[in-house]
Amino acid sequence: MNVLLIGAGGREHALAWKIAQSPMLDRLYAAPGNPGIGECAELVPLDLLDHDAVRDFCREKSVDLVVVGPEAPLVDGLADSLNDAGICVFGPSAAAARLEGSKGFTKDLCSRHDIPTARYKRFSDVAAAKAHLDESGYPMVIKADGLAAGKGVTIAASRAEAEAAIDGCFEGDFGGPGAEIVVEEFLEGEEASLFCLCDGTRALVFGTAQDHKRAFDRDRGPNTGGMGAYSPALALNDRMVERVISEIIEPTLKGMAEIGAPFCGVLYAGLMLTETGPKLIEYNVRFGDPEAQVLMMRLESDPLPIFLAAAKGDLSGIAVEWSGDRALTVVMAADGYPGAYDKGTEISRLPENDATTQIFHAGTSRDGGRLLATGGRVLNVTARGRTVREAASRAYDAVEKVQWEKGFFRTDIGHRAIMIEDS
Incomplete structure (x- = not known):
């Protein structure tokens, strides 16, 4: 089958890397992609805001499935435009993508369906x-x-x-x-992320992870898009996952179906595990970044039949196999991120990937033979290991081999999990 992957970040590189391994795949295209994705796919310079152009490309190249990585095209209704043209899309409609596109919408849905979350008020x-x-x-x-x-x-x-x-x-x-803004009570507990693939009525658990949002070691500094992650999340044991599904995910799917916006795609629940149980912090309607990187490193199943089943609205009979390994990713970001940072600084050397370590490009471009850092989050150095400590050791060994003078990274990704493992 022919597949078009939408996006240009580290999440999309991880998805491209995994999709490219599928025996079902004939051709993989990516729009707009990045230099790392270009090693797995044919890059195409599509304007994602021009839905007609994306549709016409899919028809010209006989694309069987479109996988949408980032949230903005989903909120913009790209999945609707393609589905209306008879093109299969892994990703929710604009109406369903409101779960990420409007925090107020999600909080109101939680209120109507008794989904545990922080107390809140909306202001305009x-x-x-x-x-x-x-x-x-x-x-x-x-x-x-x-x-x-x-x-x-x-x-x-x-x-x-x-x-x-x-x-x-x-x-x-x-x-x-x-x-508009939402003002919420502050929840105390441990944060974790649960990913589900949904077909409108069913939810298939698709892994867990914990990420590190603060820019600097010991969870200091401003919030970012994520400075690292590991999977699986040790705090989300089977019993806790069952509670999240029954108390949070299933009522959400029911509520979305009732308003005529059934959710098909990836539902990513950001959770706070409090003393009274799990509470929803927020939803994302796509894979997390950098959580997708650690999920794809652990995924043993071919992703294409799973994504296709969700896109077609029937996940019955689908099972997912995972490696028993842990996976961990370290984000290398441009100096100054998440504030102002220089663009176009040179990355002079990257280490070779191997069976346990992959470097996913998140914000890079090519200028002739030079690899340049063009984003805030630039590289995702990702590794597997039997333990979180082993995965972290491999990832940080690779980080030290990257030659880039204008970047920084946290040195403590996975530290809480390592402490638990060692205790």
Whole structure:
């Protein structure tokens, strides 16, 4: 079969790497892709906002399945446009993608269906939001309502920080200015991520992971799109996964179907495991980044028949096989990220990939024979091992072999899991 992969980041490189191994695959195209993806797929310069152009390309190349990596094209309705043209898409409709496209929409859905989550209020103007601060304790969580590339969340420890976050959201620091914000109670516990493939009514568990959002070691610094991750998440044992499915995922699928927006694709639940049980922090409607990198490293099954079954709305009879190994990824980011950073700095050397270690490109480009860093998160150095410690050792060994003077990385990815393993 012919497959078109949409996206250009580390998540998409990991997906391309795994899809390229499928015996079902004839041709893999990627739009727009990156230099790493170009080693697995034929890159095509499609404008993803031009749905007609994407549709016409799929028809010209007899594409059997489109796999959409990032959230923005899904929220923009690319899956709808392609499905309307009879082209099979792994990814939800725009109506279903509101689960990520609007945090307020998701919180309201949780309220209607008794899905455990943090207490919240929605605000569409600055004055009302700031007045609410008098009624709240600290820390509190301020979230921009729309897409914010993983950076639209502030944990405010004081009124001054909360007011600055509210001003930033309404002034457009995390996307379009002035739309809406959600103010939530701060949840305490351990964070973890559960991934499910959904066909509109069923949910198939597709792995767990824990990521590291803060920019610097010991969980300090600003929130980022993710500085590293490992899988599986030790905190999400089988019993906890069953609770998440019954208390959070299944009511969500039922609620979405009831409003005429059945969810088909990847449903990624960001969770807080509190003393009273799991609570939903937020949903994403695609694989996480960098969580996809560790999931693809552990996935033993061919992804194409699984993705195709979800896209066609029938996951019955589908099973997923996983390696017993742990996987861990370290994000190498440009100096200054998630703030301002230089683009176009040279990466002069990358180590060779091997059976246990892969370097996924997240924000790179080619200038002749030179490999350049063009994004905030630039490389995902990913490894497998029998334990998290072994996976981390292999990943950091590879990190040390990367020659790039303008990057940084956290040195403690997976540290909590390693402590648990060692205890």
